[in-house]
Amino acid sequence: MTDEQKRAPSVGFISLGCPKALTDSELILTQLSAEGYQTSKTFQGADLVIVNTCGFIDDAVKESLDTIGEALAENGRVIVTGCLGAKSGGSGGNLVRELHPAVLAVTGPHATQEVMDAVHANLPKPHDPFVDLVPPAGIKLTPRHYAYLKISEGCNHRCTFCIIPSMRGDLVSRPIGDVLKEAKALFEGGVKELLVISQDTSAYGVDIKYRTGFWDGKPVRTRMLDLVAALGDIAEPYGAWVRLHYVYPYPSVDEIIPLMAEGRVLPYLDVPLQHSHPDVLRRMKRPASGEKNLERIARWREMCPELVIRSTFIAGFPGETEAEFEHLLDFVRAAGIDRAGCFAYSPVEGATANDLPGMLPAEEREARRARFMAVAEAVSAQRLQRRVGATMQVLVDSAPGLGRKGGVGRSYADAPEIDGVVRLLPPEKVSKTMKVGEFTKARIVAAEGHDLVALPI
Numbered sequence: 001m002t003d004e005q006k007r008a009p010s011v012g013f014i015s016l017g018c019p020k021a022l023t024d025s026e027l028i029l030t031q032l033s034a035e036g037y038q039t040s041k042t043f044q045g046a047d048l049v050i051v052n053t054c055g056f057i058d059d060a061v062k063e064s065l066d067t068i069g070e071a072l073a074e075n076g077r078v079i080v081t082g083c084l085g086a087k088s089g090g091s092g093g094n095l096v097r098e099l100h101p102a103v104l105a106v107t108g109p110h111a112t113q114e115v116m117d118a119v120h121a122n123l124p125k126p127h128d129p130f131v132d133l134v135p136p137a138g139i140k141l142t143p144r145h146y147a148y149l150k151i152s153e154g155c156n157h158r159c160t161f162c163i164i165p166s167m168r169g170d171l172v173s174r175p176i177g178d179v180l181k182e183a184k185a186l187f188e189g190g191v192k193e194l195l196v197i198s199q200d201t202s203a204y205g206v207d208i209k210y211r212t213g214f215w216d217g218k219p220v221r222t223r224m225l226d227l228v229a230a231l232g233d234i235a236e237p238y239g240a241w242v243r244l245h246y247v248y249p250y251p252s253v254d255e256i257i258p259l260m261a262e263g264r265v266l267p268y269l270d271v272p273l274q275h276s277h278p279d280v281l282r283r284m285k286r287p288a289s290g291e292k293n294l295e296r297i298a299r300w301r302e303m304c305p306e307l308v309i310r311s312t313f314i315a316g317f318p319g320e321t322e323a324e325f326e327h328l329l330d331f332v333r334a335a336g337i338d339r340a341g342c343f344a345y346s347p348v349e350g351a352t353a354n355d356l357p358g359m360l361p362a363e364e365r366e367a368r369r370a371r372f373m374a375v376a377e378a379v380s381a382q383r384l385q386r387r388v389g390a391t392m393q394v395l396v397d398s399a400p401g402l403g404r405k406g407g408v409g410r411s412y413a414d415a416p417e418i419d420g421v422v423r424l425l426p427p428e429k430v431s432k433t434m435k436v437g438e439f440t441k442a443r444i445v446a447a448e449g450h451d452l453v454a455l456p457i
Helices: 019-034 058-074 095-099 112-122 164-168 176-188 224-238 251-255 257-261 278-284 290-303 322-335 362-385
Strands: 010-015 038-040 048-053 078-082 146-150 193-197 212-215 218-221 241-244 268-270 308-315 339-344 391-398 407-410 422-424 439-448 451-456
Touching (some): 048 058, 058 078, 176 218, 193 224, 224 257, 241 268, 251 257, 257 290, 290 322, 339 362, 362 439, 391 451
Parallel strands (some): 010 048, 048 078, 146 193, 193 241, 268 308, 308 339, 422 451
Antiparallel strands (some): 439 451
């Protein structure tokens, strides 16, 4: 057998977009590895390239299309998957094929089998079970010590600014036994932080009427409360964190807060509020009103004073008046949103909000986004300042030389890549060391911008 015959086919891979797209990428990479394909971080030299795209906002569409073009120019053999693959072009055909007709295949999101079918058609490789080994938890694109756990696909809401349901479909909850099995495998594989994601975590199980599943020989209902409680139980022996993302502020979330107060899951909620004014929320077709959200957040904090809330908002939504925007700024101050992100409204093709009256000029949308972020950052800085002097548990993300010269980590209040970090100073004790993926106690000595500065103890 020649060296060329022995060489496993190589697939270049690039993943764009949100953590939900990242988990799709992980499934594809896991299947590629299971079938004996090698993966490459570069386009050159790979036998073909897979691009997992994002199609949510215009900037993401441009980035995805540019990346496809780059892959075609540098490699020539490209398979496209992800949300952009589900979008139609100006003539009614597939947008990707209209702009890049040379691609080998195009699929929509969460389409592992369709992607593998395209790989098989263009780069066949027989499986060799004696050579092709896959970790029990699959191939991960995150660092070894944290991982995303997707619990469902799609969304039942029809928010006027969003086209995700048209690309990912209605809510489809994963069987709870499968979700818990994956979580256990991740913890066993060394994961110290599990980030639960979906389009709508609060709605988990609604589509199957909270059907009873089984885990470890015991019945478990397919709903958020039971899932979170079980994840907390599974994580406890490993000393691991469970963090909840994309939690809509339904009344049912009230049941989760006591689990946070008891320390079974992190007292952290990523709640996509988007706005506060009832009229704007109505035009957005969002569930719940701004007043109820303010009351609910106050009640959550009464039950769990350590609760940290992160959220995302849209500034300059069509028809947004200056008074409605000021209402949003007042809400952020009153609610004490710990971490906030903001997008200037983007008229994404296919979003029904584009047809609403009162579209604001792009300059005004950007100006309001900047005004929002100034207020949000001031609120965040004020809340961070209260941490100074406290001792916190920090998960170490970086620690060159065993951390003797310091490092970087995160507290329970910081999700990776979207929140701040804890900058760890060199330890005072010579014997004190730190390792990536392990926890360390640290005393907070300062707050700087979005970040904290801490001394390991």
